[in-house]
Amino acid sequence: MNMIRSELKFRDLFPRYATDLYPTVNYSEELCDTLERIRGEIRLLARERHALILAHYYERPEIQETADFVGDSLGLGLKARELLETRPDVKEIWLCAVRFMGDTIKVILGDRVSVFMPEFAGCSLVGSILGIDFDYRTDSAEEISRRLLVEQPRIHPVRKWVDEHPDGLVLSYMNSDLESKALSYAVFTSRNAQKVLEYVMRENPGKPIFMLPDQYLTELVLRRAKIYGSTVIRPELVEIFPGLCHVHKQKISPFVLDEAMANYPEADLLVHPECGCAVDCLIRAETGQLGSRKTFIASTQEMIDYAKRSDTARQFIVATETGHVYTLRKNVPDKQFMPVTPAATCEFMKSTTLDKLFKSMEENNSASYEVNVSEDIRKRALGAIERMLSIT
Ligand code: CIZ
Ligand code: SF4
DSSP states (O other), X not given: OOOOOOSSOHHHHHHHHTGGGOXXXXXXXXXXXXXXXXXXXXXXXXXXXXXXXXXXTTSOHHHHTTOXXXXXXXXXXXXXXXXXXXXXXXXXXXXXXXXXHHHHHHHHHGGGSEEEOSOOBOOHHHHHHHTOOOOTTTSOHHHHHHHHHHOOOSSOHHHHHHHHOTTOEXXXXXXXXXXXXXXXXXXXXXXXXXXXXXXXXXXXXXXOEEEESBHHHHHHXXXXXXXXXXXXXXXXXXXXXXXXXXXXXXXXXXXXXXHHHHHOTTOEEEEOTTSXXXXXHHHHHHTTTTTTOOEEEOOHHHHHHHHHHOSSOSEEEEESOTHHHHHHHHHOTTSEEEESOTTOOOTTGGGOOHHHHHHHHHSSOOGGGBOOOOHHHHHHHHHHHHHHHHHO
C-alpha cells in the first residue's frame, strides 16, 4: 500500500489516533512539533541522498508518517522489485522494519541500490528457528537483536531437515533468517501463506513440506484447508515448525481476546494468524460461538482492505501489533479500531525511532547501517524470494 503522508499536522494526528496505543509516550503538542521538525530534516536528507524511506505497518506513527511507502513485508518486497524497474534515480533505501525484511530487500535489489536500516532489529520468530532463548521481561530488544545477528546454531535446523528429507521442500516465512530462506523452495508471508502452499503442493504432488517458523500461522492454513475441503493442500504432508512470535502468542491469548469482546460487545474482529487466539477463533466462528460478530483472520494488508470495504461493521477489535491500529485508523477514518490490548507492542519494531533514523542518515559514513549480504547466500536465497513474488 502506498500510504500517502498526511496533510495533517502531527499535533492533529497523533493525539487522536495514537495516544492510547503508546501509553508510555505523551504525544503532547510540543513532542508532536519536535517530531514534525525532525521529519522535515529527514525528508531533506532523503532528497540529498536520492533515498527512499520504506517502513512496516508495525512501526511507530511518526516513522510511518515520514516514509515514502508503508506496507507489510510482501508489499515492501514488491515495492523493492518495482523500484528496480522504474526508479533508476534511487540510490538508497532506508528501511524501518526488522532486519530479516532488510535482508530480503537487499537480496531483491542486489548491487543496484544500497539498503540501510537505522536499527538491525530482531524478531522472536527468528530466535525460535535458531534455538536462542530470551527472557523478554529482562533482556533488552537491542541485546536480543544483537545476539540474533551473531549467534548461529551448530547445526541449522532447516539444514538438518533438508538432509533428512532429500525430496522435501522448505517454505519459510518472511520473518526467518537468511540461511532458512536460502534453503527454501519458496518464501511466504501471512498475506500469501495459503496461496504459496497451494502452488507448491500443486507443482510438487506428494512431496513432504516443512513450513516455518510460525506454528499458529501454519496450523491455521492447514485447519482452513480441512474446513473448506481444499483439494490441493494435504495437511498430512506438512511438518509444522514449533516457532512462535512472543507478541502475538503471549500478549494476544484467547483470554485477552475474550476480555476485549466483553468490553466491546458489538465489535467485529480482525485477528492476525500469528495470534495465540487465532485457531481458537476460527473454530469458534465456524461453530457459531461468536454469535453475530464477524471474524476476519488475516494479514495486516488484508485487514486494511477488508475494513475499507466492510459496509456493515463500524467497530473492530484489532488483534495484532498495535502499530497497525494507527495504520487502520488513519486509512479508514470513518470506522473505529480498538487494540485487543495496548500491551501488544513489538519492542523490535519500536526500537527504530525518528531520532535514530535522522542520526543514521545524517552521518557522513553510514556504512555501519548498511545491510550487507554475501553474493553466495544472495544467489541461494533469491530463487525462493522470487518464487514468492511471482506467485503473488
Ligand atoms: O508480513 C508481514 O508484514 C507481517 C509480519 C505481518 C502481516 O500480517 O503483514
Ligand atoms: Fe517478529 Fe512478532 Fe515483532 Fe512481528 S511482532 S516482528 S513476528 S517479534
